[in-house]
Each structure stands twice: as structure tokens, then as C-alpha cells.
Amino acid sequence: MSAIAEKLYRRRRFKNGVALTLASAATLFGLFWLVWILWTTLVNGVAALKPELFYQMTPPPGEDGGLANAFFGSIVMSLLAIVMGTPVGILAGTFLAEYARRSLIGEVIRFVNDILLSAPSIVLGLFVYTLVVKPMGHFSGLAGAITLALIVLPVVVRTTDEMLKLVPSQMREAALSLGVPQWKVTVQVLYRSALPGILTGVLLALARISGETAPLLFTALNNQFWSADLSGPMASVPVVVFQYAMSPYDSWHSLAWAGAFMVTVFVLCISLIARAIIARRKVAND
Amino acid sequence: MSTDHVLPAGLPPAPTDSVALRAESDRRADRFFRYLVTSAGLFVLVALAGAAASMLWGGRLAFSTFGLDFLTTTDWDAVGQKFGALVPIYGTLVTALIAMLIAVPVSFGIALFLTEVAPPWLRTPVASAIELLAGIPSIIYGMWGLFVFVPVMSATVIPFLTEHLGPLPIFGPLFQGPPLGIGMLTAGIVLAIMVIPFISSVMREVFLTVPTRLKESAYALGSTTWEVSWNVVLPYTRSAVIGGIFLGLGRALGETMAVTFVLGNAHRMTASLLMPGNSIAATIANEFSEADSEIYLSSLIALGFLLFIVTFVVLAIAKLMLMRLNRNEGHR
Numbered sequence: 001m002s003a004i005a006e007k008l009y010r011r012r013r014f015k016n017g018v019a020l021t022l023a024s025a026a027t028l029f030g031l032f033w034l035v036w037i038l039w040t041t042l043v044n045g046v047a048a049l050k051p052e053l054f055y056q057m058t059p060p061p062g063e064d065g066g067l068a069n070a071f072f073g074s075i076v077m078s079l080l081a082i083v084m085g086t087p088v089g090i091l092a093g094t095f096l097a098e099y100a101r102r103s104l105i106g107e108v109i110r111f112v113n114d115i116l117l118s119a120p121s122i123v124l125g126l127f128v129y130t131l132v133v134k135p136m137g138h139f140s141g142l143a144g145a146i147t148l149a150l151i152v153l154p155v156v157v158r159t160t161d162e163m164l165k166l167v168p169s170q171m172r173e174a175a176l177s178l179g180v181p182q183w184k185v186t187v188q189v190l191y192r193s194a195l196p197g198i199l200t201g202v203l204l205a206l207a208r209i210s211g212e213t214a215p216l217l218f219t220a221l222n223n224q225f226w227s228a229d230l231s232g233p234m235a236s237v238p239v240v241v242f243q244y245a246m247s248p249y250d251s252w253h254s255l256a257w258a259g260a261f262m263v264t265v266f267v268l269c270i271s272l273i274a275r276a277i278i279a280r281r282k283v284a285n286d
Numbered sequence: 287m288s289t290d291h292v293l294p295a296g297l298p299p300a301p302t303d304s305v306a307l308r309a310e311s312d313r314r315a316d317r318f319f320r321y322l323v324t325s326a327g328l329f330v331l332v333a334l335a336g337a338a339a340s341m342l343w344g345g346r347l348a349f350s351t352f353g354l355d356f357l358t359t360t361d362w363d364a365v366g367q368k369f370g371a372l373v374p375i376y377g378t379l380v381t382a383l384i385a386m387l388i389a390v391p392v393s394f395g396i397a398l399f400l401t402e403v404a405p406p407w408l409r410t411p412v413a414s415a416i417e418l419l420a421g422i423p424s425i426i427y428g429m430w431g432l433f434v435f436v437p438v439m440s441a442t443v444i445p446f447l448t449e450h451l452g453p454l455p456i457f458g459p460l461f462q463g464p465p466l467g468i469g470m471l472t473a474g475i476v477l478a479i480m481v482i483p484f485i486s487s488v489m490r491e492v493f494l495t496v497p498t499r500l501k502e503s504a505y506a507l508g509s510t511t512w513e514v515s516w517n518v519v520l521p522y523t524r525s526a527v528i529g530g531i532f533l534g535l536g537r538a539l540g541e542t543m544a545v546t547f548v549l550g551n552a553h554r555m556t557a558s559l560l561m562p563g564n565s566i567a568a569t570i571a572n573e574f575s576e577a578d579s580e581i582y583l584s585s586l587i588a589l590g591f592l593l594f595i596v597t598f599v600v601l602a603i604a605k606l607m608l609m610r611l612n613r614n615e616g617h618r
Contacts, residue, residue, distance in 0.1 A: 012510055012513070013510065015510070015512060016510035016511055016512040016513070019398075019511075019512040019515075019516075020398075020399075020402075020403050020511060020512065022395055023394075023395040023396070023398040023399040023402075023403050024395075024399055024403060024404075025395070026391070026392045026393075026394075026395025026396050026398075026399065027395065027396045027399040027400070027404075027412060027416075029392055029395075030392060030396050030416050030419065030482050030483075030486070031412070031415060031416070033419065033479045033482075034415060034416070034418060034419045036430075036434075037419075037422065037426065037427065037430045037479075038422075040430050040433075040434050041426055041429075041430065044433075088326050088329060089326075091322055091323045091326030091327075092323070092326040092327045092329060092330050094323045094326075095323035095324055095326060095327035096327060098323070099320065099323055099324065099327075100327065105327075106327075108331070109327050109328075109330050109331060111602075111605055112330055112331055112334050113330050114601075114605050115334065115598060115601045115602060115605065116330065116333065116334055118533060118536050118537060118597075118601050118604075119334075119337075119536075119540065119594070119597060119598070119601065120539070120540025120541070120542065120567060120593060120594075120597055121540075121542070122540065122542045122567050122570055122571065122590065122593070123337060123341070123540070123590055123593060123594045123597075124337060126337075126340075126341055126344070126570070126587055126590040127336065127337040127340050127341065129344075129587075130340040130341065130343065130344040130587065131336070131340055134344075150333060153330065153333065154330070157330060181312040181313075181315060181316050182316050182319070182320075183315055183316050183318075183319035183320075184315075186319070207421060210423070211422075211423020211424065211425060211426070212423070213423075213424070213425045213542070213543045214542035214543055214567070214571055217571055217574060217575070218574050221575075238423065238425050238543075241425055241429070242425060242428075242543065242546075245428070245429050245432065245433075245547070246432075246547070253433075256429065257429070260425065260426050260429050263423055263425075263426070264422060264423065264426055267421055267422070267423060268418065268421065268422075271418070271421045275414070
């Protein structure tokens with residue numbers, strides 16, 4: 001009897017050991033790719049860095065050049081997207097958290113927003129193409145910015161909603177009982193308390209759009225030259241990286257790595273800042 | 287918080303008509319603010335509905351010209367103006383399937399490691415590192431895939447697979463072909479790497495919601511860590527785990543850039559996973575700028591519509607599954 005129990009116990013122990021080893025191996029597997037991808041980007045990117053990147057235009061094949069117009073285009077379109085997407089996102093998040101917290105319409109909007117959050121960005125690009133590019137008759141930086149704003153929107157809606165829900169209801173009650181109208185309570189009390197969280201959401205949205213490529217292919221397209229004209233095609237770092245990486249030219253490949261490296265560093269820095277804001281807030285609340 | 291904007295105390299009592307006036311203007315402002323936030327909220331609905339409607343509108347020419355043939359034929363002929371979406375649909379499904387076959391067990395392992403196995407001091411840094419993977423832009427995955435991973439695949443992995451799995455009776459044809467490196471298997475693996483952080487972070491979060499008292503009861507009965515995870519944690523979180531898997535699937539189906547780099551853009555239907563293929567998203571990204579005729583453009587937008595519908599359904603299932611756990615949570 002005890003021999004059988006002993007055998008069974010050993011088998012269970014063995015199975016447990018195998019499973020936990022596999023779990024650890026899976027984690028190493030995940031980290032392995034992370035290190036490999038970041039290392040490749042770092043090595044190739046640093047090798048391709050040069051000051052010309054920041055003041056020369058994207059070159060024709062076989063010539064030297066930089067990415068200045070692409071950086072400029074990316075910055076302009078991202079900022080414009082943030083400027084367009086953030087206010088609408090904050091207002092919609094306010095609606096969800098303050099006006100429709102337990103209502104059906106609130107649930108539906110929250111559901112749709114979560115789907116929008118993970119929907120393929122290429123689909124949003126096609127949407128803006130049929131809505132803006134086709135009626136205008138040509139690709140434009142404005143259309144690119146609108147597409148990116150549609151990606152910013154659900155991120156900001158979600159964080160605003162969540163952050164406002166975290167504000168203790170005593171704050172609302174205290175302000176309302178003093179006779180402050182609700183809009184003033186929202187703007188001057190709730191937003192102030194939820195500000196770091198909302199800011200985190202905006203930063204995460206910025207991190208997300210700065211690497212977006214697919215939707216810009218149909219909206220902003222690309223531009224070989226310096227262009228500040230929002231109604232014309234505009235270059236952006238990810239689209240240039242895509243075009244150059246797919247080309248057969250070595251000088252273009254090197255520029256593509258430089259662009260990829262800059263985008264990655266930017267995105268990771270923004271995510272770290274966003275995390276730091278959250279962490280500081282947690283400490284402050286404890 | 288500063289309170290300087292709150293009404294100062296000790297004002298003389300205001301005349302009644304001014305109080306009424308003030309109340310009236312407050313009410314108006316409140317109503318205006320309410321309209322403002324409500325319309326912003328509804329805008330989210332309009333955006334999604336608008337996206338669906340605009341693509342259906344843009345793709346109407348393709349749908350009306352080809353009808354159901356659009357879904358069931360493999361011709362993709364820009365010169366002959368005949369378009370059938372079966373090859374990209376097939377490619378999308380196959381690459382997503384490969385990705386899920388790899389990503390689901392690995393993500394489960396990572397979530398298990400981060401909630402049960404790892405010493406507490408290691409959990410947060412490892413979890414943050416895995417989540418970093420989710421933050422890397424997809425174009426970086428694509429470049430890494432094309433310049434680094436494809437050569438590795440064609441030099442070592444694919445010859446190995448062809449030699450050892452190629453001669454097998456049923457699965458053999460999946461692994462036959464020249465070692466090009468680019469192809470559906472490579473794309474599936476890159477997709478798997480991309481969705482692992484999404485699935486594993488959902489799994490980790492829901493595993494953490496399992497009440498300690500349930501787990502400790504099982505441990506007290508003599509269960510091993512694995513038995514607790516498999517027989518207590520997983521059944522308790524089943525719907526949310528499925529939700530997380532579908533969330534990853536939604537990402538894998540719609541991912542564009544990483545796949546475009548390594549899939550090869552070939553409109554051919556092959557049994558072999560080692561041959562170049564195409565996916566819906568990659569077809570749109572590759573060919574949109576070349577679409578010179580109305581019907582070509584319309585076919586590409588119709589593809590986008592299909593992708594939208596499929597990902598919408600998958601993500602909706604994901605969301606419903608995740609909500610189910612939250613609801614159960616509320617009852618306990």
C-alpha cells in the first residue's frame with residue numbers, strides 16, 4: 001500500500017517538476033526574443049547614427065542623406081493627433097465615468113471602445129482614406145493625423161474612464177454639497193485629481209502612434225522632400241523605414257535601421273515615463 | 287488640493303433674484319457640459335460604425351461584381367481585373383493559427399511562472415520586461431524578421447524541418463519546399479512573439495484574481511503547485527483565459543507590418559508552410575499604392591471590410607469572455 005502511495009507521490013512530484021520547469025523555460029523563451037530584437041535594433045541602429053540624419057532629407061537610392069523631413073512629419077502628425085484625439089477622449093471618458101457609469105449606453109460605448117482599442121490600425125487607415133483622402137482627391141498629412149487621432153481616442157477614453165472611477169466619491173459629494181455645479185466639479189475637482197492618470201494615458205497613446213506605419217500608407221503616404229503643408233503628402237519615420245527596409249539598397253537599409261532605432265528609443269522612453277508617473281502616484285496614494 | 291476656488295465664506299446674503307439668476311446659469315452650463323460629454327461618448331460609437339460603413343461602401347463595387355466568388359476564388363489578377371480573396375484569407379488564418387499554437391502554451395507558462403513559480407522579487411521586473419515586448423512598434427518586428435530571423439530560418443530551421451518532418455505521411459507536405467526563409471511559418475512565429483505579451487499579461491492578471499483561500503485549501507489537501515494551477519486556478523479563470531487568447535487572436539489576425547515584411551506577398555495557395563503566401567492586411571499594405579483601377583481599389587477595401595468584421599467578432603468574444611469573470615467576481 002505505502003509502496004503504491006510512494007510511487008504515486010513520486011509521479012506527481014515529477015509531473016510538477018516538469019511543468020514548473022517548462023513554465024520557467026517559457027519565460028526565458030519570451031525574454032530571449034525581447035533581448036534578441038532589442039539587441040539587433042541597438043547594434044544596427046547605433047552603427048547607422050550620424051548627425052546628417054537630423055538635417056538632411058531622405059535621399060534617392062544610392063545617395064547619402066538623412067531623415068529630417070521624416071522626423072518633422074512624424075512630430076507634426078503625432079502632435080496634431082494628440083491635440084485632436086485627447087480632448088474628445090477625455091470628454092468621452094468623462095461621459096462613461098460620470099454620466100453613464102451603470103447605464104446601458106455606457107456599457108455599449110465601453111464595449112465598442114475596447115474593440116476600437118485592439119482593432120487593426122490598417123482598418124482605420126482605410127476608413128480615413130474613404131472619408132478624407134478620396135473626397136480631397138490626394139493624400140495629406142492632415143488625413144494621417146486624423147487616422148492617428150482615431151488610434152489615440154480609445155486609449156485616452158479608457159484611461160480617463162478608469163482614472164475618474166478611482167476618484168473617491170466623497171470628493172464629488174463634498175463639492176456638490178457646497179453647491180458647485182456638476183461641470184465645475186468635474187473640471188476643477190475630478191480632473192485635477194485624475195490628471196496624472198490621464199497624462200499617462202496620453203503618453204501611452206503617443207507611444208503607440210509614433211510607431212504606427214500601416215494606416216499612414218493610405219493617408220499621409222510619403223514625401224521625399226521637406227513639407228510643412230498639411231494638405232499635401234507628408235513623410236513619417238515609420239513609413240520611410242518600411243520603404244527603405246524593403247528596398248535592395250544598402251544605404252537605404254542603414255537609414256531604415258537608424259529610423260527604427262530612434263522610434264524604438266522614443267517609444268521605450270515614453271513608456272518608462274508613463275510607468276514612472278503611475279508608480280509615483282501609487283506611492284503618493286499609499 | 288487647493289480650495290481657493292470654492293465660494294468664499296462670509297459673503298453678505300445675496301439678493302434672491304441674483305441667486306435665481308446664478309442657479310439658472312449653472313443649470314444651463316451643466317446642460318451644455320452634459321451635451322458635450324454625451325456627444326463625445328457617442329462619437330466613439332460613430333467612429334466604429336463609420337469605419338464599418340465606409341469600408342462596406344468602398345468595397346461595394348467588388349462585392350457586387352464578384353459576389354460570393356470574392357470569398358471562394360483564388361484569382362488575384364490586376365490585369366484581367368479578377369479578384370478573389372481566398373489566398374489572403376487562407377494566409378491570414380494559417381499564420382494566426384501558427385501564432386496561437388506557439389503563443390498560447392508559452393503565455394500560459396509565463397503567466398504560471400510569474401504568479402506561482404518565480405520568487406516575488408523577480409516577478410515585477412520580468413513582467414515589465416515581457417510587457418516591453420508589447421510596446422515595441424510592429425515595424426521593428428518586421429525589420430528584425432526580415433534581416434535577422436529570415437536568414438536564420440532559411441539557413442538552419444527550415445532545412446532541419448524539411449529533412450525531419452518533410453517525409454512524414456500526413457504532415458509532410460506542410461514542411462516541404464525550398465528554404466526561402468520568408469513564408470507562412472516565419473510569419474506565424476513572428477506573430478507569436480508579438481502576441482505573447484498580450485495573452486500572458488491577461489492570463490497573469492486573471493490568475494492573480496483567484497482567491498488565496500481556494501488555492502490554500504488545495505495546497506492543504508496536499509496538491510502540488512502544478513495541480514493547483516491546472517485544477518483550481520485554470521478552471522476558476524477559464525472564461526477570462528479564453529478571452530485573453532481571443533484578444534491575442536484579434537491582434538494576430540489584424541497585424542500588418544510585421545507580416546508584410548516576412549510573408550513574401552505571393553498570391554498562390556500552397557499546402558507548404560514554408561512557401562511565401564499572403565494575408566489580408568499584408569495584401570492591402572503592399573498593393574494599395576499600386577491599385578490603378580476602381581475595381582482593384584474596391585477589392586482591397588472589401589478585404590479591409592472582411593478583416594474588420596472578423597476581428598470585430600473575435601474581439602467581441604474576447605471582451606464578453608473577460609466580462610464573464612468580472613461578473614462572477616461580483617457574485618462572490
